[in-house]
Amino acid sequence: MNTIKSAIDFSLARNSAGQLQFTSGDGLIYEDVNPVRAFPISAPDEGISLISKEGHELAWIPDLAALPAAIKALISAVLAQREFMPVILRIIQVSSFATPSTWDVETDKGNTQLTLKAEDQIWRLKNNRLLITDKNGVNFTINSIEQLDRHSRKLLDRFL
Amino acid sequence: MLNVVNSATVNSKILPPNPSSKLPNVWQSNVWQSTVQAHLDDAEEPQAWLEINLDEQLHFTEHLLLITNRRLVYFGSDGTISGGRNTLLREYIYRSGLKLRQHDHAGIYSLELFDGESRLDHWRYTLTSDTSSTRFIKQFEQQCASYVSGKPVPMEATEPCPKCRYPLTAEQDECPQCSSETDTPPSTWTLFRLWRFAKPYQWQLLAGFLLMLASTAATLVPPYLTIPLMDKVLIPYQNGVPIDTGLVTLLLGGLLGSALLAWGLGWSKTYILALVSERIGADLRTITYDHLLKLSLEYFGGKRTGDLMARIGSESDRICVFLSLHLLDFATDVLMIIMTAAILVSINPELALVTLLPLPFIAWMIHIVRDKLRTGFEKIDRVWSEVSNVLADTIPGIRVVKAFAQEARESTRFREANQHNLAVNDRINKIWSLFSPSVTLLTEIGLLLVWAFGIWQISKNEISVGILTAFLAYISRFYTRLDSMSRIVSVTQKAASGAKRIFDILDHVSSVPEPSNPVHLDKVSGKIEIRSAGFRYGNRTVIKNLNLTIAPGEMIGLVGHSGSGKSTLVNLMCRFYDVSTGAISLDGVNIRSLPISEYRRNIGLVLQEPFLFFGSIAENIAYGKPDATRAEIIEAARAAHAHEFILRLPHGYDSLVGERGHGLSGGERQRISIARALLIDPRILILDEATASVDTETEKEIQKALDNLVHGRTTIAIAHRLSTLHKANSLVVMDRGQIVEVGSHDELMASEGAYYRLYQAQARNVDTDLDDVVSNDAVANKQTSA
Numbered sequence: 026m027n028t029i030k031s032a033i034d035f036s037l038a039r040n041s042a043g044q045l046q047f048t049s050g051d052g053l054i055y056e057d058v059n060p061v062r063a064f065p066i067s068a069p070d071e072g073i074s075l076i077s078k079e080g081h082e083l084a085w086i087p088d089l090a091a092l093p094a095a096i097k098a099l100i101s102a103v104l105a106q107r108e109f110m111p112v113i114l115r116i117i118q119v120s121s122f123a124t125p126s127t128w129d130v131e132t133d134k135g136n137t138q139l140t141l142k143a144e145d146q147i148w149r150l151k152n153n154r155l156l157i158t159d160k161n162g163v164n165f166t167i168n169s170i171e172q173l174d175r176h177s178r179k180l181l182d183r184f185l
Numbered sequence: 186m187l188n189v190v191n192s193a194t195v196n197s198k199i200l201p202p203n204p205s206s207k208l209p210n211v212w213q214s215n216v217w218q219s220t221v222q223a224h225l226d227d228a229e230e231p232q233a234w235l236e237i238n239l240d241e242q243l244h245f246t247e248h249l250l251l252i253t254n255r256r257l258v259y260f261g262s263d264g265t266i267s268g269g270r271n272t273l274l275r276e277y278i279y280r281s282g283l284k285l286r287q288h289d290h291a292g293i294y295s296l297e298l299f300d301g302e303s304r305l306d307h308w309r310y311t312l313t314s315d316t317s318s319t320r321f322i323k324q325f326e327q328q329c330a331s332y333v334s335g336k337p338v339p340m341e342a343t344e345p346c347p348k349c350r351y352p353l354t355a356e357q358d359e360c361p362q363c364s365s366e367t368d369t370p371p372s373t374w375t376l377f378r379l380w381r382f383a384k385p386y387q388w389q390l391l392a393g394f395l396l397m398l399a400s401t402a403a404t405l406v407p408p409y410l411t412i413p414l415m416d417k418v419l420i421p422y423q424n425g426v427p428i429d430t431g432l433v434t435l436l437l438g439g440l441l442g443s444a445l446l447a448w449g450l451g452w453s454k455t456y457i458l459a460l461v462s463e464r465i466g467a468d469l470r471t472i473t474y475d476h477l478l479k480l481s482l483e484y485f486g487g488k489r490t491g492d493l494m495a496r497i498g499s500e501s502d503r504i505c506v507f508l509s510l511h512l513l514d515f516a517t518d519v520l521m522i523i524m525t526a527a528i529l530v531s532i533n534p535e536l537a538l539v540t541l542l543p544l545p546f547i548a549w550m551i552h553i554v555r556d557k558l559r560t561g562f563e564k565i566d567r568v569w570s571e572v573s574n575v576l577a578d579t580i581p582g583i584r585v586v587k588a589f590a591q592e593a594r595e596s597t598r599f600r601e602a603n604q605h606n607l608a609v610n611d612r613i614n615k616i617w618s619l620f621s622p623s624v625t626l627l628t629e630i631g632l633l634l635v636w637a638f639g640i641w642q643i644s645k646n647e648i649s650v651g652i653l654t655a656f657l658a659y660i661s662r663f664y665t666r667l668d669s670m671s672r673i674v675s676v677t678q679k680a681a682s683g684a685k686r687i688f689d690i691l692d693h694v695s696s697v698p699e700p701s702n703p704v705h706l707d708k709v710s711g712k713i714e715i716r717s718a719g720f721r722y723g724n725r726t727v728i729k730n731l732n733l734t735i736a737p738g739e740m741i742g743l744v745g746h747s748g749s750g751k752s753t754l755v756n757l758m759c760r761f762y763d764v765s766t767g768a769i770s771l772d773g774v775n776i777r778s779l780p781i782s783e784y785r786r787n788i789g790l791v792l793q794e795p796f797l798f799f800g801s802i803a804e805n806i807a808y809g810k811p812d813a814t815r816a817e818i819i820e821a822a823r824a825a826h827a828h829e830f831i832l833r834l835p836h837g838y839d840s841l842v843g844e845r846g847h848g849l850s851g852g853e854r855q856r857i858s859i860a861r862a863l864l865i866d867p868r869i870l871i872l873d874e875a876t877a878s879v880d881t882e883t884e885k886e887i888q889k890a891l892d893n894l895v896h897g898r899t900t901i902a903i904a905h906r907l908s909t910l911h912k913a914n915s916l917v918v919m920d921r922g923q924i925v926e927v928g929s930h931d932e933l934m935a936s937e938g939a940y941y942r943l944y945q946a947q948a949r950n951v952d953t954d955l956d957d958v959v960s961n962d963a964v965a966n967k968q969t970s971a
Binding site: 062064068080 | 833
């Protein structure tokens with residue numbers, strides 16, 4: 026296993042291909058480095074790992090906030106591009122209460138449709154959060170059931 | 186010096202029981218008391234005894250083998266008197282060279298007395314009181330040696346059980362080894378035991394009962410009001426008297442009022458009692474599940490998952506429905522019948538008598554059917570768990586089923602179980618279906634009787650038309666309730682058999698009991714000592730007289746063919762089972778006297794088949810320490826070489842792993858389970874074939890993870906592949922529940938014993954069974970002790 030460098034012991038840059046370029050403390054250069062969140066759902070900003078193309082960990086960042094602003098911005102930009110987890114704000118309509126069921130939803134990324142294959146594709150997380158995986162593997166979240174409007178809650182309740 | 190005493194002459198010497206006897210207290214109620222007393226000298230003291238329950242022809246008898254400070258005595262009947270327990274059959278005065286040997290096969294034990302190499306006597310018995318015979322032999326040896334040498338028997342630190350010499354603690358009056366669990370047959374009153382769960386809700390129950398009384402009384406008002414309605418309003422009107430509007434309003438108002446009252450009271454009563462019964466059901470489930478979790482692995486080994494699931498799930502629900510619905514209805518009905526009967530008698534005793542006449546018949550019928558249905562419903566329950574057992578077997582093993590293309594066979598198996606279910610139900614339905622129509626028929630006949638007798642009484646001017654109407658109104662309610670009351674028969678039976686099956690679990694005492702006087706270890710260094718441990722599984726002796734000492738921080742490799750007792754030894758060390766004889770101690774303290782969960786917190790266990798629970802990977806790693814921080818979890822995962830593959834998963838540590846970790850490879854699951862063991866930082870580590878189910882490449886990865894884990898901990902590793910044990914300080918070779926060799930790899934190779942041959946076989950990659958290797962081993966009896 027690679028020894029884990031402390032957070033400041035490396036530098037990051039974007040190469041011409043738009044990939045992240047990682048330069049380790051001892052001057053080794055890695056192309057196409059990927060930042061990965063260790064706890065994308067329960068603690069997104071805590072624990073980010075920089076993974077080489079070969080799948081080995083190059084650096085471990087315990088806390089994103091503690092990084093120099095430039096590096097932080099680079100990582101956040103890459104993560105934002107790759108991460109797609111729309112937050113459902115409102116459930117407009119569902120096709121049926123038996124699965125598979127197609128939902129018309131309003132998300133923070135706009136209105137869309139998702140197909141729920143089975144009730145067990147809805148996972149309860151802590152603090153009333155829900156993670157809904159649709160037929161195509163896209164993950165939607167509901168941040169808090171209470172914050173939904175009455176109509177959405179009523180529809181959702183039939184699946185919980 | 187062999188003395189065979191003629192039994193006929195001793196028969197006459199029976200003495201009455203002597204209260205001031207030197208026999209221990211436990212003898213007071215013993216059937217052997219008088220016999221033993223009659224045959225002992227004044228200076229003789231019984232030291233230990235063993236009940237021999239088979240004779241030479243293996244017929245069941247009651248004989249007794251007794252050790253005194255002078256001789257071994259065999260009591261029993263010589264066959265001339267049936268059931269005689271008063272004969273001294275044989276006795277052997279101690280002398281040097283006497284030896285007792287014991288061995289067992291298929292549940293029958295034999296004890297042989299040798300003088301040198303010649304057998305003097307032998308006895309056979311089944312093991313009713315677990316393992317007393319080992320201590321019996323030890324006691325025999327001590328007494329014999331002491332008698333021969335003249336030196337006193339070494340004193341034991343604690344007062345042992347007078348029968349089997351099992352060391353008793355101060356609080357134990359009864360020897361846990363000797364006093365067997367009594368298996369009482371299930372009583373039909375099992376349902377009353379539910380009171381234990383109902384007690385916390387007694388005030389709600391009382392309130393519910395009072396409401397029930399009131400609401401039942403309220404429902405009985407309307408028919409009573411029909412009397413004045415008929416006699417004072419309708420019949421006078423037919424005879425030309427105008428209707429008294431005020432009276433009619435009053436009466437109709439009364440009808441409405443009582444109906445409303447009955448509605449309100451009935452609602453609150455049903456609500457309160459349903460609430461309470463639901464809570465009783467929930468308590469029952471939780472307590473049963475909690476109790477089940479505390480039971481030893483032995484219990485789970487003997488039960489099937491489907492059956493246990495049915496007991497906790499559907500059986501407790503059935504009891505709950507019974508309490509909230511059926512019992513409630515039944516109680517209401519009984520109250521109604523009693524109240525109605527009282528009202529009817531107060532109006533007209535003669536007509537009341539005729540009305541109530543069919544009641545005893547119906548009660549009698551209910552009783553008859555009850556008897557017939559009782560066995561039937563128990564059978565249905567058993568068949569039902571058979572059905573769910575098929576499911577519980579097949580669904581987890583679906584890969585095997587599909588791989589061998591046995592879907593049709595499994596389908597047949599299910600259909601057969603279902604057919605059986607159907608057949609049993611058919612049989613019981615035959616009786617059951619006759620029941621309701623018969624009750625209805627009796628109801629009709631009862632109504633007919635009332636009509637006939639009522640008309641006759643009216644013709645004699647003994648009662649008014651209004652009274653007859655009231656009676657008819659009362660009894661039509663009354664009889665329809667009887668019909669529904671008859672349902673109580675089946676539901677009570679079902680609930681009672683459900684309760685019995687739940688109490689079966691609750692009554693089961695864990696064979697791994699919590700210590701009554703727990704000892705707490707502040708800091709565990711990890712020294713494990715196993716002293717003459719023995720363990721029986723069912724009627725098979727798995728571990729025999731095993732001695733082993735493991736120093737703190739030492740790594741021991743357990744080697745041996747499958748079935749040699751390695752896994753059992755590990756289970757004993759984890760205290761999943763308790764040793765039958767001997768003791769296992771941690772840092773010099775018997776593990777039986779440590780609180781179980783406190784003891785197990787010191788043990789990290791990595792199994793061949795890692796079990797992951799439904800939840801995220803982080804939760805699975807933190808299973809043994811739920812309050813672990815994320816940093817700790819990551820640290821453990823890193824040490825277990827799991828960090829990088831976890832990061833490759835779409836949700837990292839938040840990725841959900843399904844039941845049994847579907848979606849992860851065997852090696853990945855194993856590394857998660859190693860991280861789990863690492864996180865609790867145990868002093869003792871047990872690796873049970875941790876790398877057996879993965880490929881060589883993964884094994885290397887896991888081996889690296891294990892090396893991190895092993896560091897500085899007392900480790901017991903089981904492995905088939907001897908190469909994985911290169912780090913072990915010493916290797917322990919086991920065969921048939923015994924240790925045959927101990928030493929480092931080099932020592933064992935040098936001695937060219939069982940290990941040498943095993944190693945050679947593996948090096949040549951020849952599939953040699955250790956069994957063959959050990960059996961022709963000259964040093965097979967070499968045993969280790971500290």
